[in-house]
Amino acid sequence: MEPRVDLSSQKRAGRSLFFREVSKMPKVERGRSEEELIPLRHSTAHVMAGAVLDVFPDAKLGIGPAIRDGFYYDFDLPRPLTPDDLQRIEVRMREVVKQNVPFVRESMTREEGLRFFAERQQPYKVELIEGFDPDEGAAGGSVSIYKHANFVDLCKGPHLERTGEIKAFKLMSIAGAYWRGDEHKPMLQRIYGTAWPSQADLDRYLAQLAEVERRDHRKLGRDLDLFSIDDELGSGLVLWLPNLSVVREELESWWRRIHHERGYTLVYTPHIASERIYQRSGHIDKYGENMYGPLELEQGEGPLSAERRQRFWIKPMNCPGHVKVFQSRVRSYRELPLRIGELGTVYRYERSGTLHGMLRVRGFTQDDSHIFCSWADAQAEIGGVFDLAMEFMNVFGYSDPVIYLSTRPAKRLGTDEMWDKAEGALKEALECRKVAYRIDEGGGVFYAPKIDIKMRDAIGREWQGPTIQVDLNLPERFDVTYVNEKGERERAVMIHRVLYGSLERFVGGLIEHYAGNFPLWLSWLQVAVIPLKPAKAGDGSGAAARTSEYADEVLAALRGRGFRAEVDHRDADMRTKIKQAQERKANYMLVIGAREAEAGTVSIRPRHGAQEQGVPLRDFLTRIEEERRSKALPPDFHGAGPSVAEAVAEQRAGT
RNA sequence: GCCGACGUAGCUCAGUGGUAGAGCAGUGGUUUCGUAAACCGCAGGUCGUGGGUCCGAAUCCCACCGUCGGCUCCA
Numbered sequence: 166m167e168p169r170v171d172l173s174s175q176k177r178a179g180r181s182l183f184f185r186e187v188s189k190m191p192k193v194e195r196g197r198s199e200e201e202l203i204p205l206r207h208s209t210a211h212v213m214a215g216a217v218l219d220v221f222p223d224a225k226l227g228i229g230p231a232i233r234d235g236f237y238y239d240f241d242l243p244r245p246l247t248p249d250d251l252q253r254i255e256v257r258m259r260e261v262v263k264q265n266v267p268f269v270r271e272s273m274t275r276e277e278g279l280r281f282f283a284e285r286q287q288p289y290k291v292e293l294i295e296g297f298d299p300d301e302g303a304a305g306g307s308v309s310i311y312k313h314a315n316f317v318d319l320c321k322g323p324h325l326e327r328t329g330e331i332k333a334f335k336l337m338s339i340a341g342a343y344w345r346g347d348e349h350k351p352m353l354q355r356i357y358g359t360a361w362p363s364q365a366d367l368d369r370y371l372a373q374l375a376e377v378e379r380r381d382h383r384k385l386g387r388d389l390d391l392f393s394i395d396d397e398l399g400s401g402l403v404l405w406l407p408n409l410s411v412v413r414e415e416l417e418s419w420w421r422r423i424h425h426e427r428g429y430t431l432v433y434t435p436h437i438a439s440e441r442i443y444q445r446s447g448h449i450d451k452y453g454e455n456m457y458g459p460l461e462l463e464q465g466e467g468p469l470s471a472e473r474r475q476r477f478w479i480k481p482m483n484c485p486g487h488v489k490v491f492q493s494r495v496r497s498y499r500e501l502p503l504r505i506g507e508l509g510t511v512y513r514y515e516r517s518g519t520l521h522g523m524l525r526v527r528g529f530t531q532d533d534s535h536i537f538c539s540w541a542d543a544q545a546e547i548g549g550v551f552d553l554a555m556e557f558m559n560v561f562g563y564s565d566p567v568i569y570l571s572t573r574p575a576k577r578l579g580t581d582e583m584w585d586k587a588e589g590a591l592k593e594a595l596e597c598r599k600v601a602y603r604i605d606e607g608g609g610v611f612y613a614p615k616i617d618i619k620m621r622d623a624i625g626r627e628w629q630g631p632t633i634q635v636d637l638n639l640p641e642r643f644d645v646t647y648v649n650e651k652g653e654r655e656r657a658v659m660i661h662r663v664l665y666g667s668l669e670r671f672v673g674g675l676i677e678h679y680a681g682n683f684p685l686w687l688s689w690l691q692v693a694v695i696p697l698k699p700a701k702a703g704d705g706s707g708a709a710a711r712t713s714e715y716a717d718e719v720l721a722a723l724r725g726r727g728f729r730a731e732v733d734h735r736d737a738d739m740r741t742k743i744k745q746a747q748e749r750k751a752n753y754m755l756v757i758g759a760r761e762a763e764a765g766t767v768s769i770r771p772r773h774g775a776q777e778q779g780v781p782l783r784d785f786l787t788r789i790e791e792e793r794r795s796k797a798l799p800p801d802f803h804g805a806g807p808s809v810a811e812a813v814a815e816q817r818a819g820t
Numbered sequence: 821g822c823c824g825a826c827g828u829a830g831c832u833c834a835g836u837g838g839u840a841g842a843g844c845a846g847u848g849g850u851u852u853c854g855u856a857a858a859c860c861g862c863a864g865g866u867c868g869u870g871g872g873u874c875c876g877a878a879u880c881c882c883a884c885c886g887u888c889g890g891c892u893c894c895a
Contacts, residue, residue: 245823245824245825246824247824247825248825337889338824338889338890339823339824339825339889339890340823340824340889340890340891341822341823341824341889341890341891342823342890342891342892343822343823343891343892346891346892347892348821348822348891348892348893352822352823352891353823353891354823354824355823355890355891357889357890383888387830387831388831396868396885396886396887400885400886400887455893455894511895513894513895515893515894516821516822516892516893517821517886518821518822518823518890518891518892518893519821519892519893519894520887521888524895525893525894525895526895529895531895629895632895663895665895666895667895668895669895670895671895695855697852697853697854697855709852736851736852737853737858738851738852738853738857738858739853739854739855740853740854740855740856740857740858741856741857741858742855743855743856743857744855744856744857745856745857746856747856748856754855756854756855758854759854760854768854768855770855776855778854
């Protein structure tokens, strides 16, 4: 099977489903941590709930916790909320804040609590108390409530002293949310808000949101002609436009080169496969809902009878194919470890409401690899993948990797002995590298423990990165074996890993990470040549023609060295050409006039930074060849934290 | 899939019952210019799709499709 994202740390309100904002970015004044802000945010949620009750006296209260950057509260209301309601609620909240009334805690027995909220017609609160463990709680089965003004809520606190301590908040959005997160339970209306110790903190946070919006890959994708998703073609299916196709081509060639260097065998496997293999792999049973199919295909000649019909499905994962590659003949221990890799395109039916630009799609290409080896080699192989993963993240300028080891879940396949071995191999691989990691107890998937690497992007958001799993399911189901030194069949260990994950999601993330300003090696327009005078013959002096000719020579020199370059011969104002090249995110603009043509130089205008006049063309070429070769991050890139390499070095030094 | 909002030109948006608008982009011309937008013209839309109400619908109602914010789920 394949890596599953651990969602436990991502279950929070955020602007996206795939990352969470790390507190580092909108720094809170006086060094307050997110934890210290919980009472503030939770208290603001209470004030909001009170205001909602003022506006809708019949509202039924759900829950209202503090979350990263703010809070929310769920309500069962007689009608849908409108933005105007949010306004009214916010106005009412400000009144209560101004009144500066105290938050008062009271304690009551479980029975009193049940009666209290039943009387107040708050069925969700009653349900919550009924769900409490009677043996829990300091006072043995007691519940606590908090009051302010005429609002009372079931709550264990803690809260601020008074409402006046709430300084800066804003109601952000309305959303539907299932009661207790269960899609079979009623849907409540959730109001999200944000709250901060000061107006300056709130302003910073709102600026951060604006920055996130500015970098949104869907917007940049349109503006820069990167990708398109067409309704008629099918939602969730990405068209890679020429510009982004360049980025992908570079990513893929580099990926292939690195994998060849590391002893991987690259393969291609079909996009559809018989139902039989997915029955054996367990996909039909466990994953059927997400699969496209079945396709009824005829076998052999003659009328389409039931016997001749065979059912095929579009592949949702690459692993069964790779198992079959391994099993294409008897394997000897001498061939191991066998590292099989593929840029494999898979299709999965995702519910319509979950689609999101390139980050959540229905067809995508994984940089999938399955390593078949013995237990003796497993740890070294895992370590090798880990090192490669870190190298990858470092090249792209991601920072602050956080490593999680997810161990056996309660519901699982396989024996304890196998889990011991699998977890041990992952753990040893990390420990012999002296890498700090966190254990996510029970966070593994039912068939595998795993290592997850998360990292931070340029504005401090944390993304799911590479994942490494030791698969305990497929080798059993497919009876994957090799012949050992003693001539006996032995079960192979199967390590599954992805580095990019999916090209679509990875590149969508890169667009936001770089804010559209790609490093030279990935850029679709590396150099824009801008001749100063239009190419018009017969203007007398011949200077225009010479300039134009020289511009073509410069272009030829660039293209001859494999650079993606264009020359803008249009009869337009140079300033317009510069602006447009800038908007297209050209890494360098070369302004060419009579002076340059005469001296064989170029005037360099980088995408960001100061321009340089009179640089010999040869020097410029040498310079950008080095920049391309080293995959240097662009000068206009600023990471949010220590690079992956620095972070790892630091961890090792500290242990 | 669920809740809510939204869908007008390639893009950003105006237009709320009476003959479809702007800016940018596109295109034709003029301008010949040294580092982020020269000037003038033209063209471009069965107002997401299909039904309905009405003398008349971009505008009101219903269904469907899609997008956005969440929920749920995930690479």
